[in-house]
Amino acid sequence: MPIHAKCKLVKKEKLREDIFKFSVESTEIAKTAKAGQFLEIRVTDEIEPLLRRPISIYNIEGNLVEFIFQVKGKGTEILKEREIGEYIDILGPLGRGTFDYKNKKNIAIIGGGIGVFPLYELAKEAKENSKVNIYLGFRNKELVLLEDEFRKVSDKLVITTDDGSYKEKGFAIDFLKQDAENEKIDGIYACGPLPMLKAVQSFAKEKNIPCQISLEERMGCGIGVCLGCAVKVNAGEELVYTHVCKAGPVFDANVVEI
Amino acid sequence: MNTEVNLAGIKMKNPVTVASGTFGYGREFDEFIDLNKLGGIITKGTSLKPRPGNKPPRVCETTAGMLNSIGLQNPGVEYFMEKDLPWLRQFDTKVIVNACGSSIEEYVELAKVLNTLDIDGVELNLSCPNVKAGCMAFGTSYEGVKEVTSKVRKVLDKPLIVKLTPNVTDIVEPARGAEDAGADGVSLINTLLGMSIDIEKRRPVLANNMGGLSGPAVKPVAVRMVYQVAKALKIPVLGLGGIVNGNDVIEFMLAGATAVSIGTGNFIEPEVSIKAIEGVEEYLKRHNIEDINSIIGQVQMN
Ligand SMILES: Cc1cc2nc3c(=O)[nH]c(=O)nc-3n(C[C@H](O)[C@H](O)[C@H](O)COP(=O)(O)OP(=O)(O)OC[C@H]3O[C@@H](n4cnc5c(N)ncnc54)[C@H](O)[C@@H]3O)c2cc1C
Ligand SMILES: Cc1cc2nc3c(=O)[nH]c(=O)nc-3n(C[C@H](O)[C@H](O)[C@H](O)COP(=O)(O)O)c2cc1C
Ligand code: FES
Numbered sequence: 001m002p003i004h005a006k007c008k009l010v011k012k013e014k015l016r017e018d019i020f021k022f023s024v025e026s027t028e029i030a031k032t033a034k035a036g037q038f039l040e041i042r043v044t045d046e047i048e049p050l051l052r053r054p055i056s057i058y059n060i061e062g063n064l065v066e067f068i069f070q071v072k073g074k075g076t077e078i079l080k081e082r083e084i085g086e087y088i089d090i091l092g093p094l095g096r097g098t099f100d101y102k103n104k105k106n107i108a109i110i111g112g113g114i115g116v117f118p119l120y121e122l123a124k125e126a127k128e129n130s131k132v133n134i135y136l137g138f139r140n141k142e143l144v145l146l147e148d149e150f151r152k153v154s155d156k157l158v159i160t161t162d163d164g165s166y167k168e169k170g171f172a173i174d175f176l177k178q179d180a181e182n183e184k185i186d187g188i189y190a191c192g193p194l195p196m197l198k199a200v201q202s203f204a205k206e207k208n209i210p211c212q213i214s215l216e217e218r219m220g221c222g223i224g225v226c227l228g229c230a231v232k233v234n235a236g237e238e239l240v241y242t243h244v245c246k247a248g249p250v251f252d253a254n255v256v257e258i
Numbered sequence: 259m260n261t262e263v264n265l266a267g268i269k270m271k272n273p274v275t276v277a278s279g280t281f282g283y284g285r286e287f288d289e290f291i292d293l294n295k296l297g298g299i300i301t302k303g304t305s306l307k308p309r310p311g312n313k314p315p316r317v318c319e320t321t322a323g324m325l326n327s328i329g330l331q332n333p334g335v336e337y338f339m340e341k342d343l344p345w346l347r348q349f350d351t352k353v354i355v356n357a358c359g360s361s362i363e364e365y366v367e368l369a370k371v372l373n374t375l376d377i378d379g380v381e382l383n384l385s386c387p388n389v390k391a392g393c394m395a396f397g398t399s400y401e402g403v404k405e406v407t408s409k410v411r412k413v414l415d416k417p418l419i420v421k422l423t424p425n426v427t428d429i430v431e432p433a434r435g436a437e438d439a440g441a442d443g444v445s446l447i448n449t450l451l452g453m454s455i456d457i458e459k460r461r462p463v464l465a466n467n468m469g470g471l472s473g474p475a476v477k478p479v480a481v482r483m484v485y486q487v488a489k490a491l492k493i494p495v496l497g498l499g500g501i502v503n504g505n506d507v508i509e510f511m512l513a514g515a516t517a518v519s520i521g522t523g524n525f526i527e528p529e530v531s532i533k534a535i536e537g538v539e540e541y542l543k544r545h546n547i548e549d550i551n552s553i554i555g556q557v558q559m560n
Contacts (some may be wrong), residue, residue: 001289004528032290040527047474049321051527091528161443220317221525225282227302227328228317241311241331 001093002223003028006087010064015145018079022088027063029093036099036214036250039046039067039092040222043078053079054245055221056118057093068117068146081101088243095221097248099212101126101213105185109154110135110172110200112192116146116251118214119191125152131155133179137172137196141165173199185209194258201253211253217244232257259542260549261535263297266443266494266518267417268352268379272295273550274507274535277355277521278303278381278421279328279359283342284349290528295535299354300519301338302325303383305358308334313465318454323475323500324522325452326464329385330358330386333370343375352378356421358386361397362406369410373502379416382407382441384432385423386470397423399446403435411440419496422446424476424483435485445485445496445519447480460484473522474500481513488514502530503539514555 281438311331480499
């Protein structure tokens with residue numbers, strides 16, 4: 001069950017000029033959060049900017065909840081200025097669609113760009129009982145993130161850059177495809193840019209591998225009442241709109257239309 | 259201290275309700291607030307048959323506000339009566355159903371169904387800017403509002419509140435149409451038609467191109483319209499548009515509203531409605547006001 005609370009910012013780390021990692025204290029959120037869930041963060045007590053910002057949970061550690069965000073516009077611009085010791089207004093954990101990795105022995109996690117954040121908690125949890133392959137794609141060397149962190153929670157880590165400026169050249173999905181030829185993979189989990197998600201979705205379908213993808217959509221409320229964050233899903237014969245904040249953000253790749 | 263008001267025959271323990279489309283059917287907020295404390299809950303716009311809604315993106319933030327083009331997605335009245343209404347009725351609060359249709363016949367059929375339900379009133383939505391047929395098409399003229407309202411009135415015995423669109427030249431005209439057709443009250447404002455452009459893509463942000471503006475940005479427009487309508491009509495006004503605290507509630511009531519709804523504010527702060535009720539009580543105490551009804555319409559114009 002989600003809570004609404006002001007959570008103390010206890011750690012703040014700059015991962016890159018425009019990317020920040022925040023650790024906030026919340027026993028309640030830490031206790032109930034599942035991999036794949038997100039938070040709705042109010043960046044200021046003022047009326048402007050008005051809406052909360054959806055940010056994924058990156059990691060849960062004891063009573064600490066961690067999230068990583070890229071500075072994009074006015075909301076994240078304000079958020080990055082918040083200082084240690086201040087309290088951040090958070091609604092969460094949100095989303096009923098979460099990563100389901102139980103009973104999987106060999107999983108593949110694939111992420112692209114800033115879409116890699118929600119995959120860390122999943123990898124960490126899954127690693128306890130499963131073999132975890134992780135494939136992360138970035139545009140170039142400067143944009144590579146969290147390599148060491150993901151290495152620790154994986155059995156195999158492949159980093160790719162589109163231009164070959166670091167590690168493997170090419171798209172992460174191609175390396176996943178190669179490995180799937182030689183190893184058994186019984187679950188794929190993806191988050192990242194839409195073209196990547198589409199490629200993963202069609203590959204999983206073709207090979208008949210269960211696959212979950214994490215989606216983003218513009219949100220009003222984050223709790224399922226405004227019906228703003230619509231996404232099309234297959235309900236039997238027809239396509240109907242459901243909502244990313246409530247039914248997602250993680251969906252079965254077979255049912256969503258992206 | 260009395261905070262009870264009588265809105266169009268609906269006796270509410272306080273004047274604060276939550277606005278249609280911003281509170282679902284209440285379930286999500288049960289996790290954050292005590293629904294028993296609300297004056298009333300106005301449901302998501304509900305139609306005779308389920309409606310799929312519009313293509314995403316459906317929402318976008320604007321300065322002190324937001325645009326939405328949800329397109330009245332809802333599961334239909336049958337689903338509501340089976341699944342949501344029994345659940346809602348366990349709370350000690352008034353339940354008002356926001357009703358929408360795409361033709362007069364549909365409004366009438368829906369009203370017939372609603373008339374048989376255990377609800378406290380109907381808010382007739384003649385003002386949604388986000389669907390092609392119906393709704394706002396009827397809501398912009400005296401004649402249009404009068405025609406739909408009087409046909410619905412014939413089949414509906416429950417308190418009938420007509421929700422008006424602000425997207426008109428003179429808000430008093432459609433309001434008079436509702437009153438002349440026998441409505442028990444009017445509510446205003448629904449959202450203001452707006453548009454937001456992504457300057458990098460040179461395209462509107464919303465898939466529907468245009469959408470309805472709500473939130474604090476619209477409040478002065480809403481207060482003005484509530485004032486004009488309350489002054490011109492005999493039936494009570496449910497005021498809304500941009501309310502986020504108790505002071506805003508008082509402002510609408512001074513302008514002439516008998517009760518208010520809080521919409522977009524619920525997205526910012528799930529407890530906003532409860533805090534607004536507390537804010538109203540503080541104001542009354544501070545000014546030694548015994549009965550909240552004594553402030554309705556009491557603005558002194560310059
Ligand atoms: C479920 C979910 C999880 C997310 N997780 C993360 C994360 O872990 N780290 C991270 O850096 N970003 C994440 N995002 C994207 C993040 O929400 C946006 O980058 C952020 O809202 C931008 O806000 P802003 O004020 O800086 O930008 P602005 O451009 O000023 O924002 C204007 C409005 O658009 C919305 N918006 C802008 N971009 C997006 C987007 N991509 N998705 C949804 N809404 C958007 C904002 O929320 C705001 O309402 C996530 C989005 C969703 C939906
Ligand atoms: C996401 C969203 C959905 C809405 N859906 C409805 C609806 O179904 N029926 C209706 O009459 N008004 C609907 N409205 C309008 C609100 O009820 C209200 O009239 C308007 O938002 C102004 O109030 P506010 O500024 O407090 O939000 C909706 C508004 C929003 C933001
Ligand atoms: S953001 Fe409101 S329903 Fe998802």
